[in-house]
Each structure stands twice: as structure tokens, then as C-alpha cells.
Amino acid sequence: MNCPDSLPLTPAFLSIGANVGNKLANIGRALRRLGVTEGIFVEALSKFYKTAPQNYTDQDWFVNAAIKINTAYSPEQLLEVLQAIEKEQDRDGKPFRFGPRKIDLDIIFYGQKVMSTATLVLPHPRMHERAFVLKPLCDIDKNLVHPVSGLTVGELFEQIKTDESQAVIALAKEETREIFY
Template sequence: MVDAYLSLGSNIGERETQLQLAIEQLNMTPGIRVKRVSLIYETKPVGYVDQPDFLNLCVSIETNLPPFQLLQACLEIETRLHRVRKERWGPRTIDIDILLYGKSIIEDEHLSIPHPRMSERAFVMIPLNDIASDVIEPRSNKLIRTLVQPDDSVVKYK
């Protein structure tokens, strides 16, 4: 089993419900067990800003799925929850990104682990720090808690 960390976000429809459904779907997927869930944070959109605010959280999972099968499982959950991919950084019912997969470093056309922009995104790093402050990010070899930058735009939702 490998410990992995995922980021979940939603800004269409019942955002909190979408996040909860995604967590339930992850837990029902053979080979995945959700271990911890961060607090939920509300954030402004990045990139394409003319859209509703996001709710974001991170989960830690234990999995025996190889990285590309985990990616496929995440994409299937997004599809089941009516994710439509129209434009980069556009609105979405659910977005599930693999942030970390054990100590793996993977560079592929379809999958990059650690997630290439995670340390630049407070809406990822702040919830990740809730559940993984003592985890080492394998590229920088630094603890997650040392990579987090305070950001007033990332607000606890509940």
C-alpha cells in the first residue's frame, strides 16, 4: 500500500455535496481507502476568473493502485459526477488531482507527480498542510509545512 494525497475542488452546483460525493466514490473504489480529509476552504478561481468561487480540500488515501490506475480512477469519478472539460481552468462540478504518490517522481505526458504547480497554489497547500504537514515533498525534499505560504484569500469554509 502507498500513501497518496489528492486535491479536490468544486465550483458548480452544490459544491460541498460534490466534494462529499467524490470522497465517498474514492472510498468505494477497490484499492483506495480514504484516511484523512482536510478542512474545506473557499477560494477565488485561478486563471479564468469569471466563474463562481471554489471549495477545495485535500484527502490522504492508502492505495494499492499504480499511479496511472489511480489517475484513471480519479477521472472516472469526475465523469460520474458530471465533470465536463471545456476549457482549462474553467468551472467544474469536481476536480481531482493527484498531488503526491508515496515518494514517487513521475514525469509523463498524462501524469506529473508531485503535481507540478501544487507548491504555487495556496488553495492546495493550505488544506494539504492540514493532513500532511510532516510529509516530505520528494522534489524539494522539504516538509509540506515548510512549503506553505499564508494567504488571506484561502478562507476556511466550515
Template sequence: MNKVFLGIGGNIGNKEKNFNHAYTLIELKLGKIVQKSSVYETPPWGFQAEHAFWNQVIVIETKLEAEELLWRIHEIEADFGRKRGIERYSSREMDIDILYFNDEFMESKSLIIPHPKIHERRFVLVPLVEIAPKLKHPLRRLTSIEMLESCRDDSIIKKIQDKP
């Protein structure tokens, strides 16, 4: 069984409904959710947007290999209306990123694991520290806490919902 950390988030539509629907689709198409951080309200990262995001880190156990997992994540995002290739950063109902896949490093045309921007994003690091403070990044060799402490992102991250 593979242990995978996913970052999920969205800033348009009914966010609570979208998150609940995402949990259902993740369990149906990807694997069992074994842990969830609290949900946090965060500003857009890398672009301007009218609405704040909700973000969360979840852990799943899956039999899928990384490339098939990514393909199924794209299916779930498409269910929420995401169209790939338009803009790198944009408002959306649901975005799902693979943060870690076991403690592996992999790089292909379509996928880099661990996610290459984990250490730059407070909206990922704050919920990650909540559920896995001592988890070590397989390349940087820093824990989640150490990455958060050295993160240059000064975004305000506000807990809006305790662990569901």
C-alpha cells in the first residue's frame, strides 16, 4: 500500500460542498483517506483572485502507482470543471496536488514528486505541520516544521474548520 499526502483546495462555488464531494471521489477513485488536517482559508498564491481559497492536506492509502494516481486526480478535477492547459494558476472549484508519494522521488514529463513547491507555500506547510510535523522531505532532508520556519511566504493562513 502506498502512503500519499495530497494537498486539496478551491476558491469558487460552495467550498464545503466541494470538499465533501472531493472526499467521496477520492475514496472512490484513489484510495482510503486515513488522515485529514484542519481546513484553512488562504489567499491565492501566484495570482490575483476575488475569493480566498480553502486548503487542506489529507493522507490516503492507495494501491495505485504515481502516474495512474495522477491520471485519476485529473479525472476528479475534471468532474469539478477544471480544464487543463489554460492558465497555470487560476480560480477553481477543486485542485488536488500530490505532495508526497511514500518517501520517493520521481520525475517525468507529467509528474514531479515530491511536489517541487512544497517549501514555498504556507498554505501547504501549515496543514502539513498539523498532521505530520516531523515528516522529512526526501530531497531537502528538512522536516515539515523546518520548512515552515524557513518559508519566505508571508501569507496569512487562518484555520476555519478543525479536522473534519
């Protein structure tokens, strides 16, 4: 995909996660790929968290983080880029919805855009229910406002009951060192 020549950049927030294979190495590969993609500029990265699986719980725990980027891509083009990165790492993809995966990249916010198509809903339709999305977003900007609810991500995180089913456990820096090598 060609990056648009004009560069009006839009801030976007992404969620990244993995629960198959070497989770940290998978995330590291995806982050490096994002970092070298024309038209995407990585601005911030949250801490990394070990998180309980949601919806389908009979699977390994995830490692999750959030990323702030600025991008020249439209939301649909950005989705295509993220899906290509997922496909590079996992040709077969996840076996079923909410199932285990080597890498998962989701657009949580694209500026303050609100949209719903057959392939993309913005902001992410379940982000307000997920501690594994909200806690990392809070690391980057807890005052980021959800364009529909008007609540900040910090306020949305405070509304979630963080019991065992929503466990979000920060990894120590030494545990995440391999991501950057």
C-alpha cells in the first residue's frame, strides 16, 4: 500500500497483544514493523502487561500494551497495514473470534473520529469494557477523551471491576528487555 503523499497526520491509539509462542518477541516484531512503515510515526508506548483472556477464557494469558502513533493513513488504510502485519507473523490467523493469536493489533481511537462500517468501528466498540486496553492507554494519556461517551480513558478504567477476569499485571522492565533487541 502506498502512503499518501500529503502528510496531514492524525493521532491514533492502538492496542497490541499476543498469547501464542514467544509473546514478547511477537510484540517486538510488530512494533519494529510499525516503526519502519512509511506514514506511521510511533509517538509513545505504554508499559507491558500480563492480562487475563476475555470472552474465550480457555487459553493462555496475553501480554498487552498500547501505542500512540501519528499517521498519514486513513482509518481504513491503517487497518489494512495492521492486518498485513498480523498476517506476516501468523499466516493462519486466529482460529476463531477471541481465540489465541500470535499478534493482535487493534485501532482504539483514530483522532476523535466516530465511524461504523462493515470492517471498522471507531472508537473500538468494546474498549470501554476491557482493562487490558484501558490500563495501557492510561499510561500514555489518562485524560484522553472518548468521543462518544465524553469520559476520559482514566474514568472508563475506574468504572471497570478489576477482579481476576480483568487482571492486568505490569511486567517488570527486565522482563520486557527482549522487545527492544
